[in-house]
Amino acid sequence: xxxxxxxxxxxxxxxxxxxxxxxxxxxxxxxxxxxxxxxxxxxxxxxxxxxxxxxxxxxxxxxxxxxxxxxxxxxxxxxxxxxxxxxxxxxxxxxxxxxxxxxxxxxxxxxxxxxxxxxxxxxxxxxxxxxxxxxxxxxxxxxxxxxxxxxxxx
Numbered sequence: 001x002x003x004x005x006x007x008x009x010x011x012x013x014x015x016x017x018x019x020x021x022x023x024x025x026x027x028x029x030x031x032x033x034x035x036x037x038x039x040x041x042x043x044x045x046x047x048x049x050x051x052x053x054x055x056x057x058x059x060x061x062x063x064x065x066x067x068x069x070x071x072x073x074x075x076x077x078x079x080x081x082x083x084x085x086x087x088x089x090x091x092x093x094x095x096x097x098x099x100x101x102x103x104x105x106x107x108x109x110x111x112x113x114x115x116x117x118x119x120x121x122x123x124x125x126x127x128x129x130x131x132x133x134x135x136x137x138x139x140x141x142x143x144x145x146x147x148x149x150x151x152x153x154x
Contacts, residue, residue, distance in 0.1 A: 006139045006141075012124075012136060016127055023095055029064065030067040032060075073132055081123070083126060085109075086126050090127060
């Protein structure tokens, strides 16, 4: 059985783009400082409408840790890509703070437009394979990677 013949290419690319497009936002969340505000009753612990104490500092720390954990997974996926050219394309497109346009990227890389988009497609699939050991791969009939992987060893 050919595992990748059943790959849903459109859904896989959509999942990869969704993860990569979150990277810059997650970086901002992970580094966001907490600013405590004094409430109208001169307390650092704001009251909710139910009379309980809300925990803004704890919520902030949990949000930062979740963002940092996901950033680690995203960056680990990029570092495990074998092709350095594909890695650079994804870095320029999704990771660099400069947020360059596609035209700027393929001109910097000395590529034609069609060559650039062809390489982006290949890079997205290569990234889907290495991110969390293939977690972004989407197969037809909504089967997961684990479903197909299990069949290989039966």
